[in-house]
Amino acid sequence: MYAIFETGGRQYRAEENKTVKMDKLDAEPGAELSFDKVLAVHDGEKLSIGTPHIEGAKVTGQVVQQGRDRKIRVFKYKPKKRYKLMRGHRQDFTAVKITGISV
Numbered sequence: 001m002y003a004i005f006e007t008g009g010r011q012y013r014a015e016e017n018k019t020v021k022m023d024k025l026d027a028e029p030g031a032e033l034s035f036d037k038v039l040a041v042h043d044g045e046k047l048s049i050g051t052p053h054i055e056g057a058k059v060t061g062q063v064v065q066q067g068r069d070r071k072i073r074v075f076k077y078k079p080k081k082r083y084k085l086m087r088g089h090r091q092d093f094t095a096v097k098i099t100g101i102s103v
Contacts, residue, residue, distance in 0.1 A: 001044060003101045005059045006037040014059050014098045024092035027063045033096060035059045041103050048103065057103045061096040068092055 002015045008023045027033055038057035041048045048054055068090045076085040 001101055002042050003038050003059050004040040005035045006039060007035050011039065014101065016098055016101060019064060019095050019097050021093050021095050025094045029063050029065060031063045033061050033063060041101065059098060060100045061098045063094060064097050065095040
């Protein structure tokens with residue numbers, strides 16, 4: 001069974017007892033979260049798709065970790081102008097372990 005839900009303007013696929021890494025949320029490690037903007041649920045043989053959301057469906061999870069991803073390099077370059085700029089970026093994330101999917 002899996003569900004596709006939306007939070008923070010992005011969509012994530014959730015399966016029970018799996019960890020989902022998403023954009024940073026204001027929650028302490030160990031806190032319980034619930035997401036009610038569920039777009040689709042697949043229970044093995046039947047796929048339910050919402051218009052745009054499924055009424056009464058909910059994904060619950062527990063915050064495992066708050067952290068920062070690995071650094072990525074951002075390089076800007078303009079040919080023949082001696083312009084080069086290198087910067088780095090580390091995105092904040094929240095790791096959530098999915099504890100339940102209810103329809």
